[in-house]
Amino acid sequence: MFRSTRTEEHDDRGVVTLELVLAIPVLLMLIIGTVVLGSYLSQKTRVTGFARDAAREASLGKELPTEDGFTFTFEVGPCPTPPDPKESVRVRATTTVTLRSIPFLPTFIPDTISETVTMRCGG
Amino acid sequence: MRRLTDLPFEARNGAERDDRGVATIFLILAMTAILVGAALAIDVGRYVLEARSAQNSADATALAVATDCALTGSPIADYTPYRKDGQSISAPACVENSATITVTKIIDQTFLKQSIGDVDRPATAKWGTIKTAATLPIVIADCEFTAVLGQTVTMYLDDPKPQSGCSSLPGGFSQLLGDGCNVTITAGNLAPGKTGGDLQKDVPCITDPNGPPALPYPVLIPIYNAQACADAGCKGKGPYLIKGFALLNVTGYSFNGNAYDGSLDKKCPDDRNRGKYCIRGTYENWVTTRGTPGPSEDFGVSQVYLSD
Numbered sequence: 001m002f003r004s005t006r007t008e009e010h011d012d013r014g015v016v017t018l019e020l021v022l023a024i025p026v027l028l029m030l031i032i033g034t035v036v037l038g039s040y041l042s043q044k045t046r047v048t049g050f051a052r053d054a055a056r057e058a059s060l061g062k063e064l065p066t067e068d069g070f071t072f073t074f075e076v077g078p079c080p081t082p083p084d085p086k087e088s089v090r091v092r093a094t095t096t097v098t099l100r101s102i103p104f105l106p107t108f109i110p111d112t113i114s115e116t117v118t119m120r121c122g123g
Numbered sequence: 124m125r126r127l128t129d130l131p132f133e134a135r136n137g138a139e140r141d142d143r144g145v146a147t148i149f150l151i152l153a154m155t156a157i158l159v160g161a162a163l164a165i166d167v168g169r170y171v172l173e174a175r176s177a178q179n180s181a182d183a184t185a186l187a188v189a190t191d192c193a194l195t196g197s198p199i200a201d202y203t204p205y206r207k208d209g210q211s212i213s214a215p216a217c218v219e220n221s222a223t224i225t226v227t228k229i230i231d232q233t234f235l236k237q238s239i240g241d242v243d244r245p246a247t248a249k250w251g252t253i254k255t256a257a258t259l260p261i262v263i264a265d266c267e268f269t270a271v272l273g274q275t276v277t278m279y280l281d282d283p284k285p286q287s288g289c290s291s292l293p294g295g296f297s298q299l300l301g302d303g304c305n306v307t308i309t310a311g312n313l314a315p316g317k318t319g320g321d322l323q324k325d326v327p328c329i330t331d332p333n334g335p336p337a338l339p340y341p342v343l344i345p346i347y348n349a350q351a352c353a354d355a356g357c358k359g360k361g362p363y364l365i366k367g368f369a370l371l372n373v374t375g376y377s378f379n380g381n382a383y384d385g386s387l388d389k390k391c392p393d394d395r396n397r398g399k400y401c402i403r404g405t406y407e408n409w410v411t412t413r414g415t416p417g418p419s420e421d422f423g424v425s426q427v428y429l430s431d
Contacts, residue, residue: 016146023150027157030157030158030161031157031161033161034160034161034164034165037164037165037168038164038165038168041165041168041169041171041172042168044172045168045171045172045175048172048175048176048179049175051179052178052179052182052183055183056182059186060412061412083411083412085190085193085194085409085410085427086194088187088204088205090204115176117179117183118183118204118205119182119183119186119187119205120183120186120187120190120205122190122410122411122412122427
């Protein structure tokens with residue numbers, strides 16, 4: 001009687017451990033996935049912001065800004081000097097994605113993020 | 124320990140079952156919280172991104188619309204390049220020197236809701252005349268500015284025989300006291316004049332081959348009140364009461380045989396012996412980023428800026 005109870009207890013604990021072992025990958029995927037996707041969106045927002053700033057500078061006839069980890073290139077432009085209000089300039093900002101891999105999933109996040117902003121010259 | 128093992132079997136078994144139930148409820152609650160948290164983090168992140176993108180498009184479109192409004196009086200261009208796929212804009216219009224554009228993007232297929240609706244981001248760009256600007260140290264009488272935009276004129280420095288009916292004063296243009304290209308002029312203020320200066324040295328922005336780009340290029344030129352000047356007896360030496368700014372798209376200049384370029388030769392087309400310093404150009408409607416916005420008389424030069 002005593003013995004059988006103890007055996008039951010042991011079985012139960014084993015189940016809990018097994019459940020934990022099964023749940024940990026899912027939990028890890030969820031938590032790390034959230035961090036990775038959140039970081040991706042945050043980087044994308046930053047790139048969008050820098051693309052806008054760079055396009056604004058370019059539309060005013062100034063040099064493209066420099067920012068650590070970001071590269072800025074002209075897709076259209078630069079504006080003629082002095083800026084011609086009939087022309088447009090398009091600037092692309094690019095950065096490298098720092099966090100890409102989610103455990104147990106194939107890497108589907110691109111390795112670079114880039115964003116373009118078009119602005120009228122001289123505006 | 125002893126007491127525990129002494130408990131009847133039923134009671135202990137019951138206690139175990141209770142524990143397992145708590146664990147399951149806890150797990151369900153925890154998983155829900157984690158899932159909702161994850162979904163919220165990603166949805167909010169996406170919303171912030173879309174809002175930022177919409178604001179960029181709104182700014183760019185508003186500036187483009189305002190530029191067109193300033194140049195032509197109505198929004199004429201195709202503004203699709205200034206926004207992203209999936210964004211829509213409010214109808215562009217020129218209303219009282221400002222253009223407001225709202226960019227709308229529908230955000231759907233989020234984790235938490237089927238659709239969290241639109242993200243709307245407005246931007247207002249204004250245009251107007253220039254109050255203060257750093258310009259070339261030359262000035263033109265308002266009667267010399269024919270106000271016919273697009274017309275080509277040849278102007279002479281301190282022209283003794285005015286060419287366009289500006290009788291009270293020497294016509295053409297006059298020189299301002301200044302240093303190189305960097306004389307700062309404010310509309311409504313008096314600008315001190317300079318007589319007998321060598322424009323060729325004073326205007327390196329025109330004569331320096333390494334400085335300005337090739338002709339034609341637009342030069343912002345202050346316009347002064349000729350009548351006020353004549354009443355004060357300024358006679359080609361100032362001071363000049365500045366009314367506003369015009370834009371002369373310079374196509375040529377000739378300075379005393381030493382420096383010349385573009386549509387003008389070594390000598391000015393000087394059939395009436397008017398002068399040895401001349402500038403030729405076209406008055407144009409223009410949008411510039413130079414100077415600060417302000418009230419001044421409108422000679423066709425506008426400034427476009429985001430107001431909020």
